[in-house]
Amino acid sequence: MGVLTDVVFAPAVGPLKGVLWLARLIADQAERTLYDESNIRAALLDLEQRLEAGAIDEDTYEAQETVLLQRLKIARERMRSGL
Numbered sequence: 001m002g003v004l005t006d007v008v009f010a011p012a013v014g015p016l017k018g019v020l021w022l023a024r025l026i027a028d029q030a031e032r033t034l035y036d037e038s039n040i041r042a043a044l045l046d047l048e049q050r051l052e053a054g055a056i057d058e059d060t061y062e063a064q065e066t067v068l069l070q071r072l073k074i075a076r077e078r079m080r081s082g083l
Helices: 002-034 037-053 058-081
Strands: none
Touching: 037 058
């Protein structure tokens, strides 16, 4: 009965499964990019350069640095756990 149901509902369910697969693929890639250690380090370096150039103030620097350091911590935890 499962095969028959799959065949009957394939025109309606097939595209939905494809969209869900694509959404998972995009989410995985976005997560890998967000927690990529080299990207985070580059962002920290850029942030420091903007502070030194006077493009941002100390409060902005500290707020953004906190976010980046938290992401770096998560990235390292993910690496240790094998994600």
